[in-house]
Structure formats: structure tokens, C-alpha cells
Amino acid sequence: MSTRTRPRAHPDDGTTTFREALREGLREALASDDRVFLMGEDVGRYGGCFGVSLGLLEEFGPDRVRDTPLSESAFVGAGIGAALAGMRPVVEIMTVNFSLLALDQILNNAATLRHMSGGQLGVPLVIRMTTGAGRQLAAQHSHSLEGWYAHIPGLRVLAPATIDDARHLLSAALTDPDPVLLFEHGSLYNAAGTLDPAVHEVDLDRAAVRRAGDDVTVVAYGGCVPKALEAAEELAGAGISAEVVDLRSLRPLDDATIVGSVRRTHRAVVVDEGWRSGSLSAEIESRICEQVFFDLDAPVERVCSAEVPIPYARRLEEAALPQPAGIVAAARRAVS
Amino acid sequence: MATAQGDTSARTSQTKRPRRARGPATPALSPAAAHDLDLLRQMLLIRRFEERCVELYSAAAIRGFVHLYIGEEAVAVGVHQTLSEQDAVVSTYREHGHALARGVPPEAVMAEMYGKATGCSHGRGGSMHLFDAGRRFYGGNAIVGGGLPLAAGLALADRMRGDSRVTCCFFGDGAFAEGEFHETANLAALWGLPVLFVCENNLYAMGTALAREHAQTDLAMRAASYGMAAWAVDGMDVHAVEKAARGAVESIRAGNGPHFLEMRTYRFRAHSMYDPDRYRPKDEIEEWKKHDPVTGLAEGMRKAGFLDTDAQEALGHEVMEAIDRAVRAAEQAPEEPTEDLLLHVTGRHEEVPS
Ligand SMILES: Cc1ncc(C[n+]2csc(CCOP(=O)(O)OP(=O)(O)O)c2C)c(N)n1
Ligand SMILES: [Mg+2]
Numbered sequence: 001m002s003t004r005t006r007p008r009a010h011p012d013d014g015t016t017t018f019r020e021a022l023r024e025g026l027r028e029a030l031a032s033d034d035r036v037f038l039m040g041e042d043v044g045r046y047g048g049c050f051g052v053s054l055g056l057l058e059e060f061g062p063d064r065v066r067d068t069p070l071s072e073s074a075f076v077g078a079g080i081g082a083a084l085a086g087m088r089p090v091v092e093i094m095t096v097n098f099s100l101l102a103l104d105q106i107l108n109n110a111a112t113l114r115h116m117s118g119g120q121l122g123v124p125l126v127i128r129m130t131t132g133a134g135r136q137l138a139a140q141h142s143h144s145l146e147g148w149y150a151h152i153p154g155l156r157v158l159a160p161a162t163i164d165d166a167r168h169l170l171s172a173a174l175t176d177p178d179p180v181l182l183f184e185h186g187s188l189y190n191a192a193g194t195l196d197p198a199v200h201e202v203d204l205d206r207a208a209v210r211r212a213g214d215d216v217t218v219v220a221y222g223g224c225v226p227k228a229l230e231a232a233e234e235l236a237g238a239g240i241s242a243e244v245v246d247l248r249s250l251r252p253l254d255d256a257t258i259v260g261s262v263r264r265t266h267r268a269v270v271v272d273e274g275w276r277s278g279s280l281s282a283e284i285e286s287r288i289c290e291q292v293f294f295d296l297d298a299p300v301e302r303v304c305s306a307e308v309p310i311p312y313a314r315r316l317e318e319a320a321l322p323q324p325a326g327i328v329a330a331a332r333r334a335v336s
Numbered sequence: 337m338a339t340a341q342g343d344t345s346a347r348t349s350q351t352k353r354p355r356r357a358r359g360p361a362t363p364a365l366s367p368a369a370a371h372d373l374d375l376l377r378q379m380l381l382i383r384r385f386e387e388r389c390v391e392l393y394s395a396a397a398i399r400g401f402v403h404l405y406i407g408e409e410a411v412a413v414g415v416h417q418t419l420s421e422q423d424a425v426v427s428t429y430r431e432h433g434h435a436l437a438r439g440v441p442p443e444a445v446m447a448e449m450y451g452k453a454t455g456c457s458h459g460r461g462g463s464m465h466l467f468d469a470g471r472r473f474y475g476g477n478a479i480v481g482g483g484l485p486l487a488a489g490l491a492l493a494d495r496m497r498g499d500s501r502v503t504c505c506f507f508g509d510g511a512f513a514e515g516e517f518h519e520t521a522n523l524a525a526l527w528g529l530p531v532l533f534v535c536e537n538n539l540y541a542m543g544t545a546l547a548r549e550h551a552q553t554d555l556a557m558r559a560a561s562y563g564m565a566a567w568a569v570d571g572m573d574v575h576a577v578e579k580a581a582r583g584a585v586e587s588i589r590a591g592n593g594p595h596f597l598e599m600r601t602y603r604f605r606a607h608s609m610y611d612p613d614r615y616r617p618k619d620e621i622e623e624w625k626k627h628d629p630v631t632g633l634a635e636g637m638r639k640a641g642f643l644d645t646d647a648q649e650a651l652g653h654e655v656m657e658a659i660d661r662a663v664r665a666a667e668q669a670p671e672e673p674t675e676d677l678l679l680h681v682t683g684r685h686e687e688v689p690s
């Protein structure tokens with residue numbers, strides 16, 4: 001069993017990247033439990049389409065780091081079957097956009113088998129996928145559909161935003177007796193930072209306060225957390241103290257942390273890269289209104305993607321996505 | 337045909353005399369020589385276009401995922417010789433060559449890569465989503481296998497209306513593993529739909545070699561099991577491609593249902609500009625480069641006396657000029673203003689409140 005807490009690439013100073021932290025989490029999982037195996041398109045010889053699993057094939061062999069054909073429904077379904085039979089598969093789908101080819105397996109099997117079998121069966125499966133836009137990959141490679149998945153009972157849905165979470169979320173996910181979906185925002189892979197040596201695990205049930213503040217609560221997750229933090233910094237310059245809550249878990253939602261913060265700040269901005277209509281942001285706004293309506297000093301603000309398939313052209317793409325400036329403007333409206 | 341765009345067009349009409357080098361008048365070309373010159377022009381246009389894309393991508397003038405067609409030019413060009421403007425084409429994300437061979441002007445393709453309003457998808461699609469409804473070029477699909485069912489539907493519409501049109505669908509060896517392919521193959525064969533399945537077997541699906549993605553690597557044989565005519569073709573030989581496609585298209589038009597061609601080809605470049613290409617032996621790439629479809633055709637033409645040095649140089653020049661023009665036009669073209677962001681979401685203007 002590996003006890004290393006730092007990726008190998010930077011043994012000395014603890015600096016790493018989001019990508020390497022994910023890889024280290026995978027390495028630890030593979031090393032510590034022989035029931036764990038990784039499978040997906042190009043996870044082995046290619047090293048993962050975004051390089052997350054680079055080197056793992058060489059380390060763990062083709063049986064446990066399995067390249068699959070382009071057959072999302074088949075290999076996700078096979079992951080479900082293997083989980084039923086006692087394995088702990090980690091399935092990688094290159095991006096959430098392609099997960100739609102496996103949606104039937106995820107929803108109709110993974111999420112429902114426990115219930116339909118009256119509790120006899122469980123599917124302890126982890127599915128990792130890239131999500132999000134910002135790299136001019138156009139509509140079929142840029143969508144943020146994690147909110148859809150967060151709609152489904154029976155699934156746990158996670159979205160790491162920090163290097164520590166990237167490092168430790170997987171081992172926590174693997175202890176879950178039910179299917180866990182892990183959404184990795186494509187813009188985060190190269191994010192560099194330092195692992196906190198004091199952190200050895202993350203609490204999947206709790207959202208994290210990434211920055212404390214008193215005037216307004218900014219709720220974000222995944223790729224929008226850095227944007228929310230950037231906005232908070234700018235707001236601080238203008239004398240507005242923003243608290244940034246990183247959801248970390250999109251299902252279940254940690255209502256206590258969200259509404260606890262809003263109860264203090266009396267104002268909320270919800271940031272979501274999903275489209276606004278019927279989005280996760282709508283759910284969060286509802287919960288705030290249901291639970292702390294009388295503590296609010298202003299309507300809840302939302303900053304979401306524009307209701308358009310994500311366009312290729314750079315400026316259009318930027319305009320379609322939540323940006324720090326939009327978060328700042330929403331926070332200013334809330335406090336005004 | 338409507339697609340002709342003067343000399344910049346990849347698709348030169350058969351009736352137009354190919355241009356020769358300026359200078360002393362040369363004797364008229366035989367039909368065979370003229371046709372070969374036309375093939376060479378189209379293949380060279382694709383090759384040089386793709387090479388320019390490499391430069392432009394490195395200079396960050398074009399972005400996103402860019403998948404090059406270098407090495408596979410004979411497939412697009414050979415197949416397109418046999419399609420009419422009434423036929424339909426469905427493609428993949430590796431579709432610059434398909435679009436150019438279809439006659440989408442290089443200006444419109446290049447502008448699309450630049451994300452400009454003059455692009456063939458108004459800058460909304462980029463490299464992976466080239467569309468041209470007027471030329472019945474139905475994209476540009478970045479979901480592997482995603483175009484296959486559409487092809488069946490296009491063909492179904494033709495069949496129901498009694499048109500003798502063919503829908504040609506390009507896809508890769510990787511796509512052959514998707515349920516989309518198998519479901520569509522069965523449907524098309526069951527209903528006798530006029531689909532030409534063109535599987536571009538370049539031996540890799542991203543980093544995964546054919547034998548590591550398919551238990552049975554004889555794709556034509558497997559396609560035949562659905563009850564359609566299917567055979568493998570040397571995809572590095574444009575004449576072989578054209579001949580096979582012509583036979584298949586004629587048979588489809590005659591009402592014999594879908595046909596499947598496994599084009600054995602190879603991409604000389606990495607999967608995409610993003611790919612470090614760590615999974616293929618270098619000597620394998622060099623071996624395939626010996627079968628370069630562009631130089632292969634040129635050599636054959638020289639041997640047959642269809643091409644001399646002057647003519648070849650003139651052709652190279654003409655193609656480069658066309659690409660330079662396309663780049664210049666793309667650079668100068670306007671971007672769509674961000675106020676127009678919500679256009680083209682539904683057929684009704686501004687249907688969705690934002
Ligand atoms: C459904 C789906 N899964 C995965 C991908 C990622 N991907 C893009 S191209 C590709 C390889 C496809 O190979 P092939 O069909 O042989 O076409 P080629 O790229 O070789 O032309 C993969 C895995 C995708 N775009 N869509
Ligand atoms: Mg291929």
C-alpha cells in the first residue's frame with residue numbers, strides 16, 4: 001500500500017498540478033486495493049486523453065489499466081457489472097459529452113439497481129469524466145452536464161476544484177457503496193499548487209469555505225471556483241467581503257454549509273457553468289429561498305452559462321460562460 | 337455545379353480545362369490526364385491546407401482540437417469523384433479534407449477555423465464542425481459515430497421521396513466499435529437505405545491500435561454480416577478509391593441498398609494537434625509514408641507522361657495561392673459580435689430568455 005501523499009514528479013517541495021494530484025489519487029487507489037482497476041478509452045498506452053493516467057499502465061499492467069474500444073455504453077455497463085460482482089472499478093469517460101452514450105447504463109442500471117432489487121444489489125463504481133468549456137472545443141466537447149446527473153437519486157456527484165480535493169476525492173469516493181461520478185473541469189488540469197501535507201482525506205459530505213467573508217456568499221463548484229475566488233479578490237478591493245463556498249459535492253448538496261453562510265451574509269450569488277434553466281443553480285437558489293428566505297436582504301443572484309450550445313469563436317465562448325466580471329457584477333447588485 | 341468557386345475551388349468541374357503553366361502552349365490533355373490532374377489538384381489542396389493549419393495552430397491563429405487529414409487525402413478525393421451535388425455527405429471531426437473535396441471553398445473552411453463570421457459555420461463550429469447545407473455537407477461531427485444515424489435518416493428521406501440520391505457517411509475504425517455504427521448498419525441494411533458507408537481505417541483510434549480495439553479486425557467482413565455489400569480498398573491509391581466508390585454508388589443508385597467500403601489508410605500526423613503521438617512506432621509511420629497518396633499519384637502521372645516538372649510546379653503554385661488567399665481573407669474577416677451570441681439556438685429568433 002502506498003502511503004505517499006505527494007506526486008512523484010515533485011518529490012521535494014510538494015508543488016504539483018491538478019492533473020498529477022488526480023494521478024496520484026489513482027495510483028494510491030490501484031496500489032492499495034486489488035479490487036480497483038481503471039478502464040476507459042486511451043487510459044493506458046496513450047496515458048489518458050488529458051494525460052491523467054500517464055504511466056499507470058506501465059506501473060500496474062494492462063489488466064488493471066485497461067484500454068477499451070470506443071464503446072461507452074459497453075464499458076460503463078461492464079464497470080457496473082464488475083462492481084456488482086465485488087470489484088471497485090474506476091471508469092474514465094473522456095468527457096461528459098460522450099457520457100450520453102452511456103447515460104442509459106448510468107441512470108437505468110447504476111443508479112437504480114439497488115432500489116429495484118430491494119436493496120440486494122449495490123454498485124460501488126466510480127466514473128470519472130472531464131467537463132466544461134473554455135478551450136474553444138465547441139459545442140460537442142464543452143458542455144457542463146453534471147447538473148443533470150445531480151438530478152438522479154442513487155448517484156453521488158462530486159466536482160473537485162482544488163489540488164487537495166483532486167488528490168483525495170477518489171479514495172473517499174471508492175469507500176462509497178454506491179456509484180460516484182467525478183467531474184474534472186478541463187480548465188483545471190494544469191492548475192499548479194501545493195498539496196497541504198496536513199490533509200489526508202476529504203469529507204465528501206461537506207462543502208468547503210474557500211474564502212471567508214461577511215457581505216455576500218458566492219456558491220460555486222469545479223471550474224467556477226477559481227473564477228469565484230478571483231471575483232472575491234476584486235470585490236475585496238472594492239470593500240465588499242465575499243465568502244466563497246465550494247460545493248465539492250453536487251449530490252447530495254450540503255445545505256447546512258450553504259444556508260449557514262447565507263444566514264450570516266444575507267446575500268447569495270450562485271455560479272454554475274450549466275445552462276440556467278433547470279440547472280443546479282436553480283436548485284441551490286430554491287433551497288436558499290426555502291430555508292433562509294427571511295434572512296435574505298436581496299434576491300439570490302445567478303451567474304450561469306448563456307442558453308446556447310457553447311460556440312467555438314473565442315469571444316463568443318467567453319461571453320457564453322460565467323466570468324469573474326459577471327460574478328462581481330452580480331455580487332454588487334446583491335449588496336447594493 | 338453550384339460549388340464551383342473559380343480556381344480556388346477544390347472541386348473543379350469536369351468540363352473546365354485544367355490550367356497549365358503559363359508559357360508556351362501545351363498540347364491538350366487527354367481525358368485521363370486531365371482527370372488525374374484534377375485529382376492531384378484536389379489532393380494537393382487538402383495536403384497544403386492541412387500543412388498550413390499546423391503553422392496556424394502553432395501560431396495560435398486557430399484553436400480548439402484540430403485533426404489533420406494528411407495521408408488520407410485519396411479517400412476523400414476518390415470518393416467525391418463519384419458523388420453528385422444532389423448527394424449528401426456526413427463527416428467526422430477529421431473533415432477538412434471531406435469539406436474541401438465536397439467543394440466547400442477554402443476561404444469558408446479557413447475562416448471557420450479562425451472563428452470568423454464568414455466561416456462555413458459562422459465561427460460557431462470551428463475545425464470539428466464544418467457545415468455547408470447548400471452543398472448537402474452535413475458536418476463535422478465530434479461525437480465518434482454521431483453522424484452515422486443521421487446518414488441513415490438522410491437516406492431514408494430520399495428513399496421515401498423516391499429520389500435516387502446517395503448519402504455518403506465517413507467515419508473511422510474507432511467509430512466501428514460504437515453501437516451507433518452497428519445499429520445504423522442493421523437499420524440501413526434492413527430498410528435497404530441508399531447509404532455509402534466509408535470507413536476510414538487508419539489503424540488507430542486516437543492512441544489505440546486496431547487490434548487493441550477490435551477482436552476481429554476484418555471490418556469489411558463484419559460489415560458484410562449485416563447483409564450489405566462490403567469490401568476493403570487500398571485507401572492510399574486514389575484510383576482504387578474512385579473505382580470502388582463508383583461501383584458502390586452505382587449499385588446503391590440501382591436500388592441495391594447500403595454498401596460499405598473499408599478504406600485502408602493511415603494518418604501521417606498525430607491524432608490531433610494536441611496529441612504527442614507516443615503510441616506508434618516511428619518506423620511504422622515512415623513505412624506508410626512510402627505510400628503517400630499525393631506523391632504516389634504524381635509519380636504515376638509522370639510515368640504516364642501526364643505531368644512534367646513545369647506543370648507540377650504550376651499546380652503547386654496555384655494551390656498555395658488559393659490557400660494564401662483563404663488565410664488572408666480569414667484574417668481580415670469580421671467576428672460575430674457578442675450581442676449575437678444567442679442566435680441560431682432555435683429557428684425562432686430569441687426564443688430563449690437569457
Ligand atoms: C463518443 C466519443 N467517444 C470518444 C471521443 C474522443 N475521440 C475523438 S476521436 C477518437 C478516436 C476515433 O478514432 P477513429 O474512429 O478511428 O477515427 P480517426 O480519428 O482515426 O479518424 C476519440 C476516442 C469522442 N469524440 N466521441
Ligand atoms: Mg482511426
